[in-house]
Amino acid sequence: MKEGWRWYGSFDRISLPEIAQSGATDIVSSLHEIPYGEVWPRDVVAKMRATIEAEGFNWPIVESLPIHEQIKRGEGDLGQFFENYRQSMANLAAEGVKVICYNFMPLLDWTRTDLTAPVARGGSCLRFDAGKMAALEIYMLKRPGAEDDYGPEALEAARIWFDGSSEADRDLLMQSVMAGLPGAYDRYDIEGLRKGLELYEDIDKDALRANYKRFLDEVIPAAEELGISLAVHPDDPPRDILGLPRIVSTGDDIAWVLGAHESRNNGLTLCSGSLGANPANDIPAIAERFADKIHFAHLRNVRKFPDGSFEEAAHLEGDTDMAKLVAVLLTEEQRRKDEGRDDCDIVLRPDHGHELLSDADRKTHPGYPMIGRLRGLAELRGVIAGIKHERQN
Known part of the structure; x- marks a missing residue:
């Protein structure tokens, strides 16, 4: 190889x-x-x-x-x-x-929700957290029907995370989700993502x-x-x-x-x-x-x-x-x-x-x-x- x-x-x-x-x-x-x-x-x-x-x-x-x-x-x-x-x-x-x-x-x-999730013995990794993704879809994006795409554990985690999050936390989550577009010219905010999804x-x-x-x-x-x-x-x-x-x-x-x-x-x-x-x-x-x-x-x-x-x-x-x-x-x-x-x-x-x-x-x-x-x-x-x-x- x-x-x-x-x-x-x-x-x-x-x-x-x-x-x-x-x-x-x-x-x-x-x-x-x-x-x-x-x-x-x-x-x-x-x-x-x-x-x-x-x-x-x-x-x-x-x-x-x-x-x-x-x-x-x-x-x-x-x-x-x-x-x-x-x-x-x-x-x-x-x-x-x-x-x-x-x-x-x-x-x-x-798509990832965390770009620097801690690793047990030091360092960091990429992570997709179902609760955070559900929070983005349900509470930030307010996408109709998003609740149906997640199980009870993720839905509860989404509620807890969103209730405890600051505006900076939510901005960081959005930036992390957008990070997988290294060559694209589009970086969406919440309203831009809504419009993109409408298409x-x-x-x-x-x-x-x-x-x-x-x-x-x-x-x-x-x-x-x-x-x-x-x-x-x-x-x-x-x-x-x-x-x-x-x-x-x-x-x-x-x-x-x-x-x-x-x-x-x-x-x-x-x-x-x-x-x-x-x-x-x-x-x-x-x-x-x-x-x-x-x-x-x-x-x-x-x-x-x-x-x-x-x-x-x-x-x-x-x-x-x-x-x-x-x-x-x-x-x-x-x-x-x-x-x-x-x-x-x-x-x-x-x-x-x-x-x-x-x-x-x-x-x-x-x-x-x-x-x-x-x-x-x-x-x-x-x-x-x-x-x-x-x-x-």
Whole structure:
């Protein structure tokens, strides 16, 4: 497996020379400065590639090439948006990019309520607190029907938190929920979020799926011609939130996506953390089921709680058997090598990480500290080496 590292380009407080010391060989990055729906010019893509390669890295994967919200809503004349997406794909392929990681989550990206939740022996982690999310939906956003989406424990926690919260607490909660939009230009306040949700009022799961299939039908043929693969990232969290449907949350959802347009170029970013937040998901089993279509792997772990909350665990802790999952990926790599495929090496990256030691002073993108990810990568590297050694003896 090839070791990757997510880098936010000029927005990142961690430099490429620092990342080089991690031992990772591949950079996973994006052009976050370009608004959603616009073409990524080839000269800008080439400049990014040259910057990355000048420090001795490869740039095989873009994370992500965002999809405009109008495409997700199926709203208006979408021809230009699709053409822009295809042109961006062509410009990326011309500069050597092989995989585009993307998601089809409506309005928001990954969602957390706490960005610095304390970890038992020191440091902090990302956390999704069901009670706080319920408080935002019920008491701050006042979304009709929100009470029906939470269990009694979360509803009681929401009431207690809201009654004891200050205006600053509520502002911080809103900022945390918005933090998963690193490349977006929209950051919503409560009124802005209400207006954004209104645009999705008539879009249920079936409608969102129809819009998603249209997107795949528009772009996958171009991907095949260009020799580039699309790899959908699962929903995070893997459940409906804010009344918005989420349609890439389970193994059956993934089966629908990959079957909506049959092609090797229509694939999956296996994110063990996103899928792992759903108690019904067996992550190694999902990896084995869709192994042939895994183009990229985000490896992290989560710890789940009965009320629907979850938090980021250390990479080898939490609820997912990481060694078992890595073994599935290594088996798939060997199968591809035996077939003589040119995509046999799966790029992994240590996804998220605890803020440890001096990480808190760096103020990096939430979930993307230096030391915490170094720990995660070292642990994953050890698991891979151990499994390979066992198989060779």
